Amino acid sequence: MSGAFALPVFPDSTFEVYRIIEFEGPFRDPEHLIPSATPDAIKTTRTYSDPRFFDQAEHKLIMAFHGIVVRTEKSVILVDACLGNDKHRPMVSEWHMRSGPFLNDLSGVGFTTDDITHVLCTHLHADHVGWNTRLIDGQWVPTFPNATYLFGREEMAFWEQDPDANHKSWQDSVQPVLDAGLAEIVDSHHEIEPGVSLLPAFGHSPGHVMVKLEANTQGKTQTAYVIGDVIHHPVQVEHPEWSSQFCWNADLASAMRQTVLETIADNGSWLIPAHFPTPTAVRVESGHDGFWIKD
Numbered sequence: 001m002s003g004a005f006a007l008p009v010f011p012d013s014t015f016e017v018y019r020i021i022e023f024e025g026p027f028r029d030p031e032h033l034i035p036s037a038t039p040d041a042i043k044t045t046r047t048y049s050d051p052r053f054f055d056q057a058e059h060k061l062i063m064a065f066h067g068i069v070v071r072t073e074k075s076v077i078l079v080d081a082c083l084g085n086d087k088h089r090p091m092v093s094e095w096h097m098r099s100g101p102f103l104n105d106l107s108g109v110g111f112t113t114d115d116i117t118h119v120l121c122t123h124l125h126a127d128h129v130g131w132n133t134r135l136i137d138g139q140w141v142p143t144f145p146n147a148t149y150l151f152g153r154e155e156m157a158f159w160e161q162d163p164d165a166n167h168k169s170w171q172d173s174v175q176p177v178l179d180a181g182l183a184e185i186v187d188s189h190h191e192i193e194p195g196v197s198l199l200p201a202f203g204h205s206p207g208h209v210m211v212k213l214e215a216n217t218q219g220k221t222q223t224a225y226v227i228g229d230v231i232h233h234p235v236q237v238e239h240p241e242w243s244s245q246f247c248w249n250a251d252l253a254s255a256m257r258q259t260v261l262e263t264i265a266d267n268g269s270w271l272i273p274a275h276f277p278t279p280t281a282v283r284v285e286s287g288h289d290g291f292w293i294k295d
């Protein structure tokens with residue numbers, strides 16, 4: 001499944017938030033992504049019996065890859081650039097040499113590549129930088145020529161030491177942006193404009209950042225967090241201590257997950273992770289048996 005639609009997070013406000021989907025569906029055995037989610041352990045979760053999040057017939061997590069577009073009065077900000085087309089990723093068949101309709105879907109909700117003013121990669125894993133660039137006449141060029149690409153200082157410092165990591169995505173999706181002079185290296189605390197700020201969320205990767213959005217809506221301040229891979233899958237809402245095998249520092253990742261859940265639970269804040277399937281934007285409540293998604 002692909003496509004694009006508005007998320008219902010800021011009704012009657014100057015902010016609009018859209019989800020541009022590259023892929024959604026059953027993706028991996030739970031244990032493949034999260035080693036603690038063994039066949040016995042996953043059966044004890046609420047996730048297991050929620051068909052939005054788990055496919056029992058295939059015994060697979062339902063996951064998505066999508067970018068989030070935030071339109072404010074001043075800016076059009078793409079948070080996370082997903083997989084991209086034509087990228088050589090032979091280790092992951094779903095990522096390899098894609099030819100998906102992401103840019104058509106983006107224009108379907110009203111944005112051309114020229115309209116994007118900022119691109120923010122929460123971190124530099126291959127599934128978050130893909131659309132930074134596209135292949136034109138055999139060259140990787142920035143997809144969004146008018147954008148400032150914001151990269152976190154700590155994240156850049158770590159991966160520039162190892163440009164062959166992350167399926168070599170640095171070479172086709174980060175270096176061309178640097179070469180074009182479109183990159184701005186920012187601190188992990190950084191305000192893009194009032195109501196749109198980066199916050200440090202280290203753990204899944206060494207310099208992972210998330211975006212806090214605040215806007216006045218229907219007479220009160222509404223908050224949403226676009227959190228990248230702080231939480232990969234809804235099963236980690238009920239088990240924040242379960243880190244993915246792709247987390248750089250599992251203990252730090254799980255502590256960050258817990259902190260974010262405590263920050264947003266029970267107060268109406270929206271959570272918008274990079275891989276949650278539909279409905280993607282969720283609110284969380286806490287109870288005697290931990291956190292879960294509010295219906």
Ligand SMILES: [Zn+2]
Nearest residue numbers: 125127229274
């Ligand atoms: Zn990811």
